[in-house]
Amino acid sequence: MIGLKNASIKQKLIVIQTITAFIVVLVCCVFFVVNDIKTFKDAAVRKMYSLARIVGESAVSTLLFIDQDAASQILMKLNKEPDILEAAILDNNGKLFAKYARTKPDIDAIKDITNEKEIAADFSGNKLTVSYKIYQENEFLGTVVLRAALNDLHKIISGYIKVAGMILFAALIASLIIGAFLQRSIPHRLLSLVSKTKEVAETxxxxxxxxxxxxxxxxxxxxxxxxxxxxxxxxxxxxxxxxxxxxxxxxxxxxxxxxxxxxxxxxxxxxxxxxxxxxxxxxxxxxxxxxxxxxxxxxxxxxxxxxxxxxxxxxxxxxxxxxxxLKIEKENIDLHEALEDVKLRIYDSILSSGAIINADFSACTHVNYPVAHLKSIFQNLLTNAIKYKQEGKPPVIDIRTSIDKNFVVLEVKDQGMGIDMKMYKDKLFGLFQRFHTHIEGVGIGLHMIHSIIESYGGKIYIDSEVNKGTTFKIYLSNVPF
Amino acid sequence: MKKYFIEKRDCIHYMKYKTVLLSLFLFCSFTLQQEKNKASEYNLKAAFIFNFTKYIEWKTATSENEFIIGIMGPSPINDPLVEIVKTETVDNKKIIIKQFNKPADISFCNILFISQSSSASLDDILAKTVHKGMLIISEQEGYAEQGTAINFVIVNRKLKFEANVKAINTAGLTASSQLLKLAIIIK
Known part of the structure; x- marks a missing residue:
């Protein structure tokens, strides 16, 4: 049955159908055979009992007049019944009065079952023993015992088994044919549905x-x-x-x-x-x-x-x-060199503000990017950090890199005056947007960075808190082209 | 020597005595056995007579409330018959036993049993009983041929009976085939 799990519905249906038909026919056959055997046995018992009764009735006078010869003659007439193996008449004391045996006498077997009840039928092997007690005017005269072989029973059983086998075979064939025919109405349609599904998925x-x-x-x-x-x-x-x-x-x-x-x-x-x-x-x-x-x-x-x-x-x-x-060629840039170059460019403002720049490129030392733009990003971020430093304190800038899938993440963190994210969140990268009007500037730095990063498929995130500082997280697309 | 003779004479005497004793004993036991056989024979005969009643179609005209069995002459059958009569009936009729000693005494009875010891002539008895619906049963060889309905005989040490169908029918009775089947038919 486990093997059936992966069989196609068509095979499953045929198997189920065949098994069902087989079981139904088998049950019917068994029922009919058992029933017929029982009927046959009942009929045999009835027949034997009638015979015993007839013999008993005609043996009444022989018992009354103690005429054993006449009794034997009555029993001799049973030789017309081929089934009867042995027959005996016992007198009212249970003594053998007359007997008949088709082959060799087996009187012990007869004596075993006598004196039990008025009518007794007993199957042992295929032998049927029937006894009939003879009464006349309520006076017990004796018992007739008949023993018969049910030779026909074997023939009937073997005949039935042959017929049942043929019926089972026919039922199997019929169910297979019907299964194949039914296939048009169920599995065939399912299979066409399945093949259409596959076709749709493929094409x-x-x-x-x-x-x-x-x-x-x-x-x-x-x-x-x-x-x-x-x-x-x-x-x-x-x-x-x-x-x-x-x-x-x-x-x-x-x-x-x-x-x-x-x-x-x-x-x-x-x-x-x-x-x-x-x-x-x-x-x-x-x-x-x-x-x-x-x-x-x-x-x-x-x-x-x-x-x-x-x-x-x-x-x-x-x-x-x-x-x-924008959209110029990328090259493999040493981040440290680029940063040093930018630092030289804004040497004056670094010197005058006393800015401390801590760079840590250990996680990622190189990036594939247009060198002018990378320097532009560095310059803008550094200039911003120096320009918007906290009053009376030299700016401290921490630069780190990391790798996230196809991106080099550049993190620039300052401890400057910060931006009120609630107020300016949507305007951060707009042109000419300025958040600190008291300091000189035109408001194009962040706009430029944003334009650069986005044009290469990167992202920029800003996390800032007023008077605490700002962290820029820049995702630089690191794909070579 | 003397002693021998004496002894011999004594011996002969003794032998004689012994022989007599032995033969006496044998005789006695034989007669006893014979008596015993006779008793069982008459038990059977009585039972047979009673069983005959079941296989004979009795004349309905006999509307008496009694079924009579007559015995002609003294017979050992009397005692067993009396025993049977105590418990059994025929067609729900009480059975009565009558004893006759000479043919002249014979009155109507359903069955008349003629004892072996009866000295009366069979012809007289038959003359007295003919056409009266009486079943005559005898126990002497040749009686059936002479006209009794049923006659007991011993064949192979077994009790059998002869049936004279003509006699039965003449009496106005009918015997069942079941009965005639077992009988030795006399014509």
Missing amino acids: GNYSLRVADNGNDEIGILSQGFNNMLDRIEKMDTYLKETNIALKDYSRNLEQSNRELEEFAYISSHDMKSPITSLNGMLTLMEQKNVVREEHRNLFLMAKNSARQMQKTINALNEIIAFRKT
Whole structure:
């Protein structure tokens, strides 16, 4: 039965059917054989008892007149009954009165069962012994005992076994044929369902359908399968359409983005020389003392605004120039060397602030990244940390690296004034966003870092607490290309 | 020598005595045995006579409430018959035993048993009983041929009986085939 577990439903059904048919027929056969044997035995007992009674009745006078010869003659007539082996008449004292034996006498066996009851039938082996007590007018005269061999019983049993065997064989064949026929209605349909499922899984063709119009469970299953395929197919086409629309949309976005960039570049570039000349004019005006004393305040405000504007336009130009550099070649960079290079670049501010930079690249010494961008990230983070240090304390910066799957994680931790994450969380990487207005800056540093990291498929996380410090966790994509 | 003779004479005497004694004893035991045999024979005969009643179709005209068995002449059958009669009935009728000594005495009875010792002539008895529905039973050789219905004989030391069907029928009685089957039929 354990072997059946992995057999196909078709085989299981045939086996179950065959076993069931076999058991049913076997039980029927056994029942009929047992019943018939019993009937046969009952009939044999009845027949023998009738014979014993007839013999007994006709032996009454012989017992009354003690005529043993006549009694023997009566018994002799039993030789017409081939089944009867022995017969005897006993008188009322149980003494042998007359006897008959087909072959050799076995009177002991007869005597064994006499005097038991009025009618007695006893099967031992295939011998049936029947005794009948003879009465006349309530006077016990004697007993007739007949012993017969049930030769026919063997024949009947063997005949039945042959017939039962044939019936069993026929039932097996019939159940196999029926099983094969039924296969069309159950396993065949299941198998076609299974093969369709496989086909759908392999080809991804959701337009396939199972052709089954039965109303039974398999029909319902097939229908459910078809319905499911319908929905998947609809979903699939919907997704494809949406995907195409999204691609168009993103292409349009890219296009307009490029145009915007172009526009920003052109406008910032074109504004560069007018604002420079405006500033030059304003400086000239100041030098030539053309501003009246009472308007001097107004003039200074205008000059301040113009300078501010020039600064902004310069920053804009810087960003645009930087964006043009994105997507440049990666190379394998020694992190320590890169950091030392950056430290040299901002040597002045490190020296003036007395900053302490602790770098630990032991977990990961190299990274695949565009060297300019990595240095840009380092420079921005270090400058930020120095710029936004806590009042009256030299900044302490801890740099560590680690590896997380395809990323090199760069962790830069300062003990500066921190950022109120609740307030600025969404604005951290925006352009010209500034969180500490009292300190000079244009607000493009974090925006640039963010742009760089994202353009290579990395991530940046900031954890900060006001007056405690900020930790930047930067996931640099370490894939070579 | 003398002594021898005496002894011899004594011896002969003794022998004689012994022989007599022995033969006496033998005789006695023989007669005793014979008596015993006779008793069992008559027991059987009495039982047979009673059993005959079951296989004879008695005339319904005999509407008396008694079934009569007559015995002609003195016979040892009397005692066993009396024993049987004490307990048994025939067709729910009481059985009565009558003793006759000469044919003239004979009155109606269902069964008349003629004893061996009866000195009466068979013809007289038959003349007296013919056509009256009486079953005549005898126990002497040749009687059945002479006209008794049933006659007891000893064959191979076994008690058997002869049946004269004609005589039975003449008496107006019918014997069952079961009975005739066992009988030695006399024609």
